[in-house]
Amino acid sequence: MIQITDLEKFYKTEEVQTIALNKLSFNVKEGEFVAIMGPSGCGKSTLLNILGLLDDPDGGSFMFNGTEVAGYNERKRSELRKHNIGFVFQSFNLIDELTVFENVELPLIYTGVKPVERKKQVEAVLEKMQIMHRRNHFPQQLSGGQQQRVAVARAVVNNPKLILADEPTGNLDSTNGNEVMDLLIDLNEAGTTIIMVTHSEHDAKYSHRIIRMLDGQKVTENILA
């Protein structure tokens, strides 16, 4: 599903050029669950942004479902992103002014789904995430675990082929963290490809494969299952 070859990304300040990704290459197959690990500043988040089509690489190739997307403009990336990719963030990134229902509904609005259909889909996913009873609450009224469940619901409501998770349990206690990991496993078992950036060895063990990075390069790759 994903093939990256010699991927490069630089950050320039006035005087210094920092290499965030240095000729990075790997593949992810459809239905895989890949964990990416490494110390802070090793380029994990940059990689995730590029994989999520939020950012553009400066060099190399990025094939998504057999198509080269490295040179895509903002509009094309956005189009591809909203139909294929879901995001789960460490800090949940829910919109405070919207209710649980409205938060989950957002991706459907932006992909142009009709209101009746939206309601059906949102309710189904809230049900699945066991958060239906909180549908009219605002994010601030929920616990961290509940908030992340809403975030996951929002990520999957569109039935994306790929979920990108950036430290999904980073802000959660272990009980809530495990619950979120179980959710991701369920999704993966149902066929969704998942790429997860994490610091937690515990969470990484849920994946099929762990890619370890240092200074923008792949160091090791362990296959767990």
Added chain:
Amino acid sequence: MYSIINISGLAIGMAATMLIGLWIYDELNYNNHFKDKTTIAQIFQHESSNNIIETSPAIPRPLEFALRQDYNDNFKHIIMSSWEQPRYLNFGETTIYRTGNAMQEGAPEMLNLDIISGEKNGLKEMNSIMISESTAKTLFGSETALGKIIKVNNEDDLVVTAVYKDIPSNNSFSDMEYLIPWKFYVTTQPWLENAKDSWGNNSFQAFVQINENTTMEAISAKIKDVKKIGDPSEAEFNPEMFLFPMEDWYLRSDFENGVQSGGRIENVWLFGIIGLFVLLLACINFVNLSTARSEKRATEVGIRKSIGSQRSQLIFQFLSESFLIVLLSFVVALGIVLLFLNGFNNLASKAIEFPWSNIQFWLVSLLFVVITSVLAGSYPALYLSSFNPVAVLKGTFKSGRYSSLPRKVLVVAQFTVSAALIIGTLVVMNQIQFSKDRPVGYEKEGLIQIPVMSSEFLGKHEVMRTQFIASGGATSMTTLSGPTTEVWSNRSGYNWEGKPVGFQEDLAYTNVNYDFVETLGLKLIEGRDFSREFATDSNAVILNKTAVKYMNITNPIGKYIRDSDTEDPFTPLKIVGVIDDMIVQSPYSPVKQAMYVFEQYGNIAYYCLRLNPNKSTSDNLALIEGVFKKNFPNTPFDYQFVDEEYGAKFRSEERIASLARVFTALAIFISCLGLFGLASFVAEQRTKEIGVRKVLGASISQLWLLLSKDFITLVVIALLIASPIAYYVMGQWLQKFSYRTSVTWDVFAIACFGALIITLITVSFQAIKAAAANPVKSLRTE
């Protein structure tokens, strides 16, 4: 950025308010030059005809004698005066045309004239003249004026007995450039002798200064019926004399059916309100932006508290910050005022100086600075200092769901004011345009009038006419006993066939000459112009359409108007023509019934000439001046364009309109500045949300709509509030014009559309900037 918006917005608002304040101060201090302002009055009279009471300063001559004889102990001064009148003043090679009055001896003392040289009782001798400093400079240069002889109107030699300082512009009599003795006036104008016993001849003015132990009201009550007692036959007009205090001359000079009904004071109120609104808008901005910013400073408060800052210290810190910013804005505002005072004076026709030495001004300013600082500073001071440092530092602090509500209310208030000002200004402009588009009834372009008020012109008009036309500079000429754009005389006491019993007519009266209709380009409805072919035209009259209707004359041509109700000693006037109404007085009022009587007794004040349309104006004027100079070599050639004189009638309303335009533009600008600041604040506040939405697939246009929608909603609410208010207020304002436009829907459409467009442009800059930002960066702001 915020500081620039904050300081400049507040400074502009303060500057605008200061300018308006100075203007109001100047208006309210009109006539302050006269130290006896509170005891000086002009005698006015109410007279009624056909149940309409008219109020006027014109009084009859015998009034003076009655006042002196029966009421003298009430007054310090009783001063008879002529109307302000232009005269030619000549000394050596220099001849100038200046306006002034003939007054009685006490005038210089009552008006507290500042004598530079000569004596205060300079009107004592018959052949004397007192002149203003600037008149003296023009006539005599650096030479001493005192004792010099001035030739007045090429007829009389008067000795300069005093030079007085020019009366400052914001005072009555500021146009009085010379004063001649009343007794000289009486002696040289024979008709004054006849007027001595005539209570019906209201051709004079009288000014008085009352004694300290009495009041204007008390005297008014005493002298009320003087005229009726003096001449019982005047009782049919129910004349009532009263004192009109100098304090009211300028600001409260309007009378409606005998009741004082305001005047310029309404403009003072209007601009006072506008000034307060502009200031309010600027303060709202300041408060809004300060409080919006303060929420971003929660962390700072947390840190300060955690290292031991007391709440009172924080309150003091926020208040003093706010005070410093307001003070800085005030200094900038002073700079703006100094920079624009000249331009403002031109716009408002004023000569306002900056009140450096006025303690009141500085006290009010200081008070204002303090109030604004407290208003803007107290919310952040009291609210922020109450934060729990732990919550703030842990990042779990969130401003409440409704914390933006006061800000929204203030934005609505701002745009309500701005929208109302837009609508108001549009209505004022519409009204002016509407009146300007009103047909005047004659061709005012290409028409000039030359004042010819001295006796050397007497009897020469036919010769002059022939020469003017022969020169090629003019195509026709007539004479007028008053200017084209004013009514100088109103008459009553006529009789005609079919006059209703008990009807008390009041007709505008002008003496005109041959070619009256042709020269002015009037529209004849019936009959003909005055013509040399009819010897009887020396006793002919042309009426306007309104007069025919007013006098209820059917088939007027050939009918007669007699000069008296009783046995007629004069030849009756034959109606030879009826013209369509021509606007002579206010372009906002209905045209008054008017009679244009063929010239009698040399009553000519102007030559009125139609310029040759086949030549340029400057060529025409050169030719006309040549003819004029050949005949009157010692008289300066002076002329007025009739269309300019007519245009002057709109000056007061146009001044209001241009002031209103400027302050409306300022109000909008200030509101937009605030909106711009708030929009950037909101965009910044919602950075994360925008990033999330973008990640989830929102397009730039969707995000732009999201960010702009809230502001648009606020502005729509403001428009809904402003429209009915503006509709009502402007409807009331229009009531004072009988010829008026209405408040139409397109005014609201323009105002609403304009306000929305301006809002969108202001907000969009920030919205699009935020929407176009890379979501990766937005999310990294966490």
